[in-house]
Amino acid sequence: MAAIVTAPATRRTARVADHSAPFITEHGAILRQVDLTYETWGTLNDAGDNALLIIHALTGDSHAAAHGLDDQPGWWEPLVGSGKAIDTDRYFVICPNNLGSCYGSTGPESTDPATGQPYCLTFPMLTVRDLVAIQARLIDRLGIRTLQAVIGGSLGGMQVLEWAAMYPERVRKAIPVAASGRFSAQGIAFNEIQRRVIMLDPAWNEGNYCPESAPSTGLAIARMVGVITYQSDELMAERFGRNPEARYTNWPAFLQRYDVEGYLNYQGDKLARRFDPNSYLYLTRAMDSHDLGRDRGSYEDGLSRITAPTLMVGIRSDILFPAYLVREVSDLLQQLGRDARYIELDSPNGHDAFLNDTARLSEAISDFLSE
Amino acid sequence: MAAIVTAPATRRTARVADHSAPFITEHGAILRQVDLTYETWGTLNDAGDNALLIIHALTGDSHAAAHGLDDQPGWWEPLVGSGKAIDTDRYFVICPNNLGSCYGSTGPESTDPATGQPYCLTFPMLTVRDLVAIQARLIDRLGIRTLQAVIGGSLGGMQVLEWAAMYPERVRKAIPVAASGRFSAQGIAFNEIQRRVIMLDPAWNEGNYCPESAPSTGLAIARMVGVITYQSDELMAERFGRNPEARYTNWPAFLQRYDVEGYLNYQGDKLARRFDPNSYLYLTRAMDSHDLGRDRGSYEDGLSRITAPTLMVGIRSDILFPAYLVREVSDLLQQLGRDARYIELDSPNGHDAFLNDTARLSEAISDFLSE
DSSP: OOSOSBOOSSEEEEEEEBTTBOEEOTTSOEESOEEEEEEEESOOOTTSOOEEEEEOOTTOOSOSSOSSTTSOOOTTTTTEETTSSEETTTOEEEEEOOTTSSSSSOOTTSEETTTTEEOGGGSOOOOHHHHHHHHHHHHHHTTOOOEEEEEEETHHHHHHHHHHHHOTTTBSOEEEESOOSBOOHHHHHHHHHHHHHHHHSGGGGGGOOOGGGOOHHHHHHHHHHHHHHHSOHHHHHHHTTTOOOOSOOOSOOSSOOOHHHHHHHHHHHHHHTTSOHHHHHHHHHHHHHOBTTTTSSSHHHHHHTOOSOEEEEEETTOSSSOHHHHHHHHHHHHHTTOOEEEEEEOOSSGGGHHHHOHHHHHHHHHHHHHO | OOSOSBOOSSEEEEEEEBTTBOEEOTTSOEESOEEEEEEEESOOOTTSOOEEEEEOOTTOOSOSSOSSTTSOOOTTTTTEETTSSEETTTOEEEEEOOTTSSSSSOOTTSEETTTTEEOGGGSOOOOHHHHHHHHHHHHHHTTOOOEEEEEEETHHHHHHHHHHHHOGGGBSOEEEESOOSBOOHHHHHHHHHHHHHHHHSGGGGGGOOOGGGOOHHHHHHHHHHHHHHHSOHHHHHHHTTTOOOOSOOOSOOSSOOOHHHHHHHHHHHHHHTTSOHHHHHHHHHHHHHOBTTTTSSSHHHHHHTOOSOEEEEEETTOSSSOHHHHHHHHHHHHHTTOOEEEEEEOOSSGGGHHHHOHHHHHHHHHHHHHO
C-alpha cells in the first residue's frame, strides 16, 4: 500500500485499502480502494508514542484547528493548539475525515474503481465499527502503535467508545463527548425522518444525481430536523422566542416567517451547499448502528472490552444524547471495575455544546489528559 | 342564519357564518360561509346552563366519544359518558370539529362559494383565536350563554385558554391539558419542518391537488416528525429499543428497517389516508399563532383576562409542551390572584399521555368539576 497519495501542506490523503489489502465492512461488503483524508498538528516523537486522535461528528471534516495564523479556524479551534487542552506542543494530533463522508475520504460520491462511476447507492452500508477499523489502518500507516488519547463528540464520540472497545491495547485514554454507548430509539427515529426527507426530494433520483443537481432542498430540511436535535427548547426560546421578524427570509414560507424558522432554514441551506446528501444517508445509518453490545453478548459485555481510563462528557440540555444515557456508560464501566468518570456541561446549548461550550470542556479534557 | 344544515343522529353541521353574518378572521380575511360540524352528548337543560365544551387537537375530530354501544369509540372515550369524569348524565357535552380541519367543518378542502372550487391556498390564515371565535358562534346558535367548562388537550388546550381569555363571562371552569399559554420557539420549529416536508412533496403542487393525488408521502413524513414530539425518548426506548425487526415494513427503507422506523412510518401512512395536507399546513400555523399576550400588552396582561378557575394539566415527559411551560401558566395566574392550580401526569408517554393516560386525567377532571 502506498502510504500517502497527496501531500499538501496541511491536508493529506492516505490510501488505506487497495487491491492487495481490501477493506471488508462489518456487513461483509468489500471496498477495494479506500482513501482517508486527514490533518495533523505537532510532531510525532521518535518513540511514536505521543499521538492523539480526534474524530469528528456527522458533517464535520479533518480541519479540527488552524495550521498557523493564516489558516481558517477549525471546528475545535479553542481546544486544539499550542498550549491548549489538546496541546500540539505535546501531542501529535491526527484528525481524519470519516469514511463515507465527502471531504476527501472515500464515500458514496467517490468513483468506484470497478466502474469508473460514482458509487452513489452501490456504496456499502457502514457501521461505526467500520469507520473505526479504517482509521486504525491510517494509524498503522503513520507508524503509530498506541494513541495517548482518542477524543470526539457525537458520532465522533461513538467512534471513541468503539476505538476503546475494538483496540483496548492501543488506546491509553478515551474521551467520548455527548455520546452514549448505543444509539437510542428516538435517535434512530430522528435519523429516519432525515433520510426520508432527502429521499422525498425528486432531485435525489434514487441516489443518482450530479453534484450540481443534488437534492439540496431535501438535505436542507433534513438538516433542519438535525438542528432542532442539536439545540434545545431553552436555547431557542432565548435566541428566537416567538419573534415574527425573520432575519433570514430566503425560503418558501407558508403564510408567515418566524425568526426561528429563518434560523433553521439558514442552517439547512448552508449545509446543503457543502455536504453530499448520499453521505448524509450513509452516515446517519452508521450512527443508527452504534451499539457497543452488538454481537458481543450483552451491552455490559461490549463495555467490558474497554480498559482505558474513560471520561464521559454529557450535556444537561442534550436532546440527541440525553445526559442520563451518557452517564450510564460511566456508571456501567465503574461497575465493571474500570476507571471511568462522568462530567456534565451545565449548558442550555443542547448537543452543540460540545462545539460551543469549549471553556468548561477544555478544562475537563486538560485535567483528564494531565493525570 | 340557518341553525343547522344537516342533522344525522349523532353528527350535525351548523352554518355559523353566511352572507348576512360573514366571519372576519383575526388577520382581516372574510369568510362568507362557514360550517362547523359537531357532536353532542347528553341533554341541554331548560335553563341552558349545563353545557360543557370539548375541543380536539391538531388532527382530531368531533367524535370524542361513542353515541351508544353500537357506535365507534371516540378519541376521549374513557373520559366522556354516563357516570364518567365528563358525565353526560349531568352535562350537555359539545365537541366541534375545528375550523380549518377536514372532518365536516369549513377548511381549505371546502368549496369556496365565490368560485365553486376548493379553497386550497386561497383559504385565509387562521389563528387559535379564530378557531375559538367561530366556536362561540356555534355555542350562540345552540342557545347557550355560559359553559360549565371548556376542556381540551394540545391545540385543544390552547383554545381552552383563549376561550377563557376571550369570553371570561361565558366560561365557568377551564381545563387546558398539555398546553402552554404561548407556543414555544421549538414548537414552531417542529411545525415548520412538517410544513416544509409537505411542500417538498411534488404532489403538493402549491396546494392544488385532488384528494386522490394528495401529497401523502409528504404528509406521512410530516406526521413522523409529529409522532416523535408526541412521544418521548423513554417511551420509544421501552417500546422499540434498538430492535431491527420492523413489524411494519411498507416503506422505502434505506439499507435497514428498525422497529421504531416501522412504527413511525405506520403512523405517518395512517394519517396520510385520513387527513388533508393543506389543513395540516393551516392548523400547524394556527398553533404557531398561540400567544395569550399577542396584542394584549404583555403575556401577563393576556393571562389576566382569565377569571375562571383553571386546572392546568402538564405531562412530565412532554416534549412539545414541556411541563415547566404548562406550570408557568398556573403560577402566573396565581400571581394575578386567580384560582389556578397545576397537576402533572407522571407519565413516560409524552404529549400523547393526554389521550392515553386517562385514569389519572379522569380523576383530576372529575375532582375539579365537582368542586
